[in-house]
Amino acid sequence: MNIVVCVKQVPDTWAEKKLDPASQTLDRSGDNILNEMDEFAIEAALQLTEAHGGTVTVLSMGPASATDAIRKALSMGADSAVHVQDDALAGSDAPGTSLALAKAVQRIEGFDLVIAGCESSDSRTSVVPAMLAERLELPQLTFVNKIDVDGSALQVRRMTDDGYQVVAASLPAVVSVVEKMNEPRYPSFKGIMAAKKKPVDVLSVADLGLDAGSIGSAGAWTAVADAANRPPRSAGTVVEDDGNGGIALVDFLATGKFV
Amino acid sequence: MAQVLVLVEHTDGAVKKVTLELLTMAKAVGEPAAVFVGSGVDAAADKLAEYGAETIYVADAAELNDFVVAPVAEVLAKLVAEQSPAAVLVAATANGKEILGRLAIKTNSGVLTDATGLSGDGGAVVAEQSIFGGATIVHSKVTTGTPLIAVLPNATPPVAAAAAGNRVAVSVELSAAAKAAKITDRVVEEKGERPELTEAAIVVSGGRGVGSAENMGVVERLADSLGAAVGASRAVVDAGWYPHQSQVGQTGKTVSPQLYIACGISGAIQHRAGMQTSKTIVAVNKDREAPIFDLADYGVVGDLHKVLPQATEEILKRKG
Ligand SMILES: Cc1cc2nc3c(=O)[nH]c(=O)nc-3n(C[C@H](O)[C@H](O)[C@H](O)COP(=O)(O)OP(=O)(O)OC[C@H]3O[C@@H](n4cnc5c(N)ncnc54)[C@H](O)[C@@H]3O)c2cc1C
Numbered sequence: 363m364n365i366v367v368c369v370k371q372v373p374d375t376w377a378e379k380k381l382d383p384a385s386q387t388l389d390r391s392g393d394n395i396l397n398e399m400d401e402f403a404i405e406a407a408l409q410l411t412e413a414h415g416g417t418v419t420v421l422s423m424g425p426a427s428a429t430d431a432i433r434k435a436l437s438m439g440a441d442s443a444v445h446v447q448d449d450a451l452a453g454s455d456a457p458g459t460s461l462a463l464a465k466a467v468q469r470i471e472g473f474d475l476v477i478a479g480c481e482s483s484d485s486r487t488s489v490v491p492a493m494l495a496e497r498l499e500l501p502q503l504t505f506v507n508k509i510d511v512d513g514s515a516l517q518v519r520r521m522t523d524d525g526y527q528v529v530a531a532s533l534p535a536v537v538s539v540v541e542k543m544n545e546p547r548y549p550s551f552k553g554i555m556a557a558k559k560k561p562v563d564v565l566s567v568a569d570l571g572l573d574a575g576s577i578g579s580a581g582a583w584t585a586v587a588d589a590a591n592r593p594p595r596s597a598g599t600v601v602e603d604d605g606n607g608g609i610a611l612v613d614f615l616a617t618g619k620f621v
Numbered sequence: 622m623a624q625v626l627v628l629v630e631h632t633d634g635a636v637k638k639v640t641l642e643l644l645t646m647a648k649a650v651g652e653p654a655a656v657f658v659g660s661g662v663d664a665a666a667d668k669l670a671e672y673g674a675e676t677i678y679v680a681d682a683a684e685l686n687d688f689v690v691a692p693v694a695e696v697l698a699k700l701v702a703e704q705s706p707a708a709v710l711v712a713a714t715a716n717g718k719e720i721l722g723r724l725a726i727k728t729n730s731g732v733l734t735d736a737t738g739l740s741g742d743g744g745a746v747v748a749e750q751s752i753f754g755g756a757t758i759v760h761s762k763v764t765t766g767t768p769l770i771a772v773l774p775n776a777t778p779p780v781a782a783a784a785a786g787n788r789v790a791v792s793v794e795l796s797a798a799a800k801a802a803k804i805t806d807r808v809v810e811e812k813g814e815r816p817e818l819t820e821a822a823i824v825v826s827g828g829r830g831v832g833s834a835e836n837m838g839v840v841e842r843l844a845d846s847l848g849a850a851v852g853a854s855r856a857v858v859d860a861g862w863y864p865h866q867s868q869v870g871q872t873g874k875t876v877s878p879q880l881y882i883a884c885g886i887s888g889a890i891q892h893r894a895g896m897q898t899s900k901t902i903v904a905v906n907k908d909r910e911a912p913i914f915d916l917a918d919y920g921v922v923g924d925l926h927k928v929l930p931q932a933t934e935e936i937l938k939r940k941g
Contacts (some may be wrong), residue, residue: 375649376890379753386759399872441884457725480715485752488715488735492690494805498724500823502689514728517805520689523714523819523874524866526804528854529689541872542858542865568822583731583765587747590758595902599915602924610930611903612939614919618901620823620880621848621936 363416363533365407366467367440368478368494369400371424371431375483385579386486386586387453396431399479399548401438404538407477407510408439409544414511415527417441419470423451429562436557437549443560444470448567453579456485460493462577465570466497473534475516480505481539491538501531504538547559622640622709624676625651626700628693628720629669630712634661636668638820639712641779643772644672650741651707654678658685658693659866662788670786672779680791686799690716691799696791701728703769704872708739713771713875714819721769730766734877737776737898746770755897773820773898775877784875805910810864818850818867824882824899826869827862829887830906830925833864839929840884845937852876852896854886870895884925888902888913905929 373379374393382389406419420435422428423446432443446462454462466477476498481488487503495502501516507526508519516535518529521542549557565573576580601610615621625647630637640655647653655674657665662679669677680696697720698708709724711717713735726730735759738749746768749758763769818824825847827840837857845853852869853862869876869892881899886892888904888911896902897916904917905925914920923930 379756381757382760440761444878456722460722460726479936480707481872486871487722487732488639488718489725489732489734492719493726496691496723498696499798502723503802504689504719518806519863524812525810527689527804527807527808529802530805531802544624565767577730583725583729583763584733584765584926585762587760588764588865592751592756592758595918596904598914598920599918600909600920600922602909603921603928604861606931607905607921607923607928609935610931611905611919612935613922614903615847615880615936616939618880620901621939 363408363414363474364415364472365475365477365504366419366421367403367407368463368468369420369422369435370397370482370604371428372397372482372484379484381416381589382533385453386589394427397479397482399481400542400544402442402480402541403477404438405544405546410511411473419444421463421466425458432562433557434549435494436548437553439553441560443562445562446566450574451579453582454577455476455485455582456489456493457583458577458581460490460497461480462570465563475533476536478538480540483598491536494607501535502530503531503535505540505574507540507542509537513618524547526582531570545590567597622652624654624704625704626654626656626709627657628711629657629665629706631661631665634664636665638779639774641672642777643710644674645780645828646739646772646777649739649769650746656697658696666786666788670784671781673782674786675784677786677788678791680793683687683791684795687804688800688803689802690719691723692795693720694727695799696793697724698727699793708768708770711771713773715723718771721771725769726795728766730769731763732769732772733761733763736772747850751898773875773877780842795928810866815844816850818852819846819874819876821850821851823847824876824878825849825882826850826854827857827884828854828886829856831857837863839926843929846933853890883913883930886913887911887915
């Protein structure tokens with residue numbers, strides 16, 4: 363089976379994120395990494411192709427620097443990559459992103475499955491996999507922590523607020539995975555060397571048959587009016603437990619009428 | 622005044638608090654109209670009217686619940702086309718956001734997620750959003766189509782405001798595409814008597830510092846003395862000490878209660894992303910350097926196995 367894995371380069375999770383004051387878009391000038399949730403998607407795809415045969419194509423939309431994230435995915439074992447890269451894409455919102463990704467997926471011949479992480483750690487909207495499914499008119503199986511494929515039948519376990527659902531569909535389909543899916547492998551030295559030679563197809567907006575006004579800031583369906591950092595919390599009181607820490611805690615709760 | 626559609630979150634007609642919050646918020650920008658999908662509207666209707674729903678759209682076909690997300694998006698798309706609402710509001714849960722994702726593409730409309738407030742600006746709806754795990758506040762607008770907005774639970778207190786609650790049946794014929802992913806089984810994990818995590822006014826969470834599954838009992842007992850929900854860090858969920866639905870954080874639930882008590886939790890950025898909009902934050906941790914203390918309004922440096930039982934006992938004593 364042939365699997366497309368959508369990956370995104372994001373600012374390092376551990377760094378403080380901020381908006382660029384001029385463009386009101388995410389400041390990506392710091393350290394960037396492969397979105398951690400996408401590593402679970404790559405691992406899931408690799409395990410599926412190890413069991414059933416086939417290829418894994420990494421698909422990413424992002425600036426030239428996103429090559430690093432793509433290389434990491436290739437060094438984990440994906441076979442090839444498609445990099446949608448165009449200045450016109452800057453400032454895309456979720457509908458724009460899903461449009462470019464959907465167009466790119468449609469160019470990949472004979473794909474059976476599109477797998478994505480269930481959210482990116484920067485924008486955290488979780489809407490792109492659903493939008494992709496809608497655009498591609500494919501079954502949507504999201505927030506999944508277990509995937510079974512049998513021929514063209516797909517069965518997953520979808521995590522919900524109060525437990526889980528078992529969901530069935532047939533291939534091709536769009537899946538998004540949660541981090542309780544698997545344990546992503548580390549790229550081996552051999553994998554890192556091999557990744558350098560793997561093909562990366564760079565596509566522009568024109569290659570996708572899109573006009574520049576339909577994506578990027580020009581095509582965005584939402585706009586930020588203003589942004590401000592939340593005032594930092596004023597430092598609270600911290601006490602050492604001297605044997606009465608629990609009682610001191612309840613005294614504090616009582617001042618807030620919680621007790 | 623244009624309608625504001627509010628998708629009702631309910632379990633067999635038992636309406637969740639977040640829906641009442643959304644109805645309250647809807648009034649700021651239009652006339653609240655509830656959209657009820659599934660069975661049990663008889664149990665829900667009075668409550669929805671009590672909190673401001675002038676109209677209750679009811680889509681009650683058995684097959685609506687058999688498929689993932691897409692059928693609800695089709696119901697909403699139909700209503701958006703028929704009613705041209707000022708906005709569509711859903712709870713910012715994983716499910717709610719995905720429904721909006723599909724609805725956005727169906728109706729060519731922009732989506733705003735994790736809204737914490739709504740206001741009107743000369744006919745346009747402005748959403749306040751909490752991004753980067755609560756560190757930044759932005760005001761945004763939808764510039765194309767109908768504003769589709771996912772609102773975080775606990776963003777506003779529900780305010781009763783009696784309204785007509787006229788029921789209008791909505792007939793739906795699901796497209797083949799909406800039936801593509803079929804739910805063949807549902808497993809609900811026991812959660813007992815405690816309030817629901819995202820809805821609770823008080824949340825007490827345990828982290829790796831709790832030490833074992835059995836020890837989660839000290840967290841539960843403190844929670845019960847306060848009538849609180851129990852949360853957990855990912856470390857606890859990964860260790861299998863507590864069910865996954867209790868995970869708070871970036872990849873768990875976002876909670877925003879009046880009071881959050883973090884016990885034996887270091888305060889990793891991914892955990893903070895799910896709780897830092899809590900109104901009051903309390904931490905118990907034996908490490909004075911733990912980053913959770915940077916957020917805490919009140920912190921106790923100490924062993925949670927001593928501090929929590931003592932606090933629980935003191936609370937029960939004061940309650941008499
Ligand atoms: C993609 C991704 C997604 C993630 N999503 C989430 C998420 O949604 N939610 C989440 O929580 N994490 C998430 N994490 C994990 C996160 O990075 C941390 O690993 C996790 O939050 C740590 O949990 P903890 O604070 O319980 O454990 P630790 O960091 O190990 O902290 C335990 C704390 O307990 C204290 N302690 C120990 N014993 C005692 C005692 N007897 N009394 C008092 N204090 C004690 C210690 O001092 C320490 O500060 C995610 C990570 C990744 C990579």
